[in-house]
Amino acid sequence: MTTDPYKAYAILDDANRGAYWHDVSKSWYVTAPGQVRKMLGDRRFAARGASPLDEKAKVCSRAHYVVELERFLGMWPVFSDNDAQRAASQALRKFFSPGRAETMRNDLAATFQRVVNKSDCTKLVATFAQPISEAMLSTLLGLTESETGRVRSMTEGTIQYLSNDGQDTVLAENALTQIEELEAWLKARTELGNDWILSALSDAGVRLTLRELTAVYMQVVTGALDPTSNAIAGGLITISRSPEAAGFLERKDYKGLTNYCLGQDTGFHFAPRRAACPVSMEGFKIDEGDRVVGVLAWAAHAESEGRSQATVTTPSLAFGHGRHFCLGANIALVTLEESLRAFFEAYRIRDIDVSGIERIPALGASVYTDRINFR
Numbered sequence: 210m211t212t213d214p215y216k217a218y219a220i221l222d223d224a225n226r227g228a229y230w231h232d233v234s235k236s237w238y239v240t241a242p243g244q245v246r247k248m249l250g251d252r253r254f255a256a257r258g259a260s261p262l263d264e265k266a267k268v269c270s271r272a273h274y275v276v277e278l279e280r281f282l283g284m285w286p287v288f289s290d291n292d293a294q295r296a297a298s299q300a301l302r303k304f305f306s307p308g309r310a311e312t313m314r315n316d317l318a319a320t321f322q323r324v325v326n327k328s329d330c331t332k333l334v335a336t337f338a339q340p341i342s343e344a345m346l347s348t349l350l351g352l353t354e355s356e357t358g359r360v361r362s363m364t365e366g367t368i369q370y371l372s373n374d375g376q377d378t379v380l381a382e383n384a385l386t387q388i389e390e391l392e393a394w395l396k397a398r399t400e401l402g403n404d405w406i407l408s409a410l411s412d413a414g415v416r417l418t419l420r421e422l423t424a425v426y427m428q429v430v431t432g433a434l435d436p437t438s439n440a441i442a443g444g445l446i447t448i449s450r451s452p453e454a455a456g457f458l459e460r461k462d463y464k465g466l467t468n469y470c471l472g473q474d475t476g477f478h479f480a481p482r483r484a485a486c487p488v489s490m491e492g493f494k495i496d497e498g499d500r501v502v503g504v505l506a507w508a509a510h511a512e513s514e515g516r517s518q519a520t521v522t523t524p525s526l527a528f529g530h531g532r533h534f535c536l537g538a539n540i541a542l543v544t545l546e547e548s549l550r551a552f553f554e555a556y557r558i559r560d561i562d563v564s565g566i567e568r569i570p571a572l573g574a575s576v577y578t579d580r581i582n583f584r
Contacts, residue, residue, distance in 0.1 A: 228300025
C-alpha cells in the first residue's frame with residue numbers, strides 16, 4: 210500500500226461506500242469526494258486532538274510524546290477552532306491572497322530558472338523539487354539561504370511524523386525537540402520586529418502566545434516545503450507518463466497542467482480530524498472521539514477523473530476544502546506552475562526518462578527518489 214497507495218484507496222472506495230474503519234489505527238478513512246467535502250465542512254470534525262492509544266501504547270513510557278505533539282498540532286489554525294486561531298487563519302488567507310501570489314510570480318519565475326540552469330536536475334527531489342520549494346519559502350518569508358536551511362532542519366521531525374500518519378513515539382520525540390528550537394529562533398526573530406507573519410497578524414489585531422505563533426509558523430513552513438516539493442516531483446512523473454498532459458504542454462497551458470497534475474497525485478494525502486460528538490455519515494455511525502481521516506489524495510484524484518481536459522481549471526480537493534483549505538494555496542499554485550514552466554523551457558518532454566524513479570514507502574504523502582535520466 211505504501212509504494213502505491215492509490216490502488217488501496219480505490220479498493221477501499223469501491224468496497225466501503227466512501228468510508229472505512231481501520232482497526233489497527235483506530236481510525237475512519239473517508240475516500241469519496243463528496244464525503245470528504247462534507248467532513249471538512251462539518252464543524253463536528255473541527256479538531257485534530259490526541260491520538261487514541263491502545264493498551265500496549267498506554268504502558269509505553271514514550272507515549273506521552275505523541276500526546277504532547279498532537280496537542281501542539283491541535284494549535285495549528287487548520288486544526289483549531291478557537292477565536293484566536295480563526296482570526297489568525299483569516300489574517301493569513303488575506304495575506305496569501307491571489308494578488309500577492311501574482312506580485313511574487315516574476316521573482317519566483319526568475320529564481321526557479323536559476324535553479325534549473327545551475328543544476329543538472331538529475332536528482333528529481335534533491336536537485337530540482339526541493340531547491341525550488343526552499344527558494345519559494347525564502348522569497349515568501351524574507352529569509353537568507355542559511356536561515357531557510359535552518360528552518361527546514363527544525364521542521365523535518367514534524368514533517369516525518371505527519372508523513373507517517375502520526376502515532377510514532379520516536380518521531381514525536383524528535384519533532385518536539387525541534388519545535389522547541391524553532392520557538393527559540395522565532396522568539397529572537399520577532400523581538401527584532403521584522404517577521405512578516407507577526408506583522409500580518411498584528412495588523413489584523415490578532416494576539417497569540419509564543420507557542421501559538423510557533424504553531425502558525427510551523428503550519429506555514431511544513432506546508433511550503435515537502436508537500437510542494439513532492440507535488441513538483443509528482444507533477445513531472447505525471448506529465449512524462451500521461452498523453453493527456455502533453456496537450457497542456459503543447460498549448461503552454463501551465464496553469465491547466467498544474468491543476469491536472471494535482472488531480473493525479475497530491476503532495477499530502479491525509480486530513481485527520483476527530484469527531485467532537487456522535488455523527489452519522491451515510492449510514493456509518495461515528496462515535497465521539499473517533500479519529501476520522503479525509504483521504505485528500507484519492508478524493509482529488511477521483512474527482513479529477515470525472516472531468517474533461519477542458520474543465521480541469523481548479524485544484525479541486527488537493528488543497529482541502531472550506532475552512533480547512535490550505536492557507537498558502539495561491540502561492541503554492543504559482544510555485545508549481547512556474548517550476549514546471551522553468552523545467553520544460555529547459556528540457557523537452559521526449560528527452561526525459563522517469564522509469565527509474567520510485568516512490569518511497571509513505572502513507573501520508575507522495576515522496577519520490579532516484580534519478581531523472583536524459584535521453
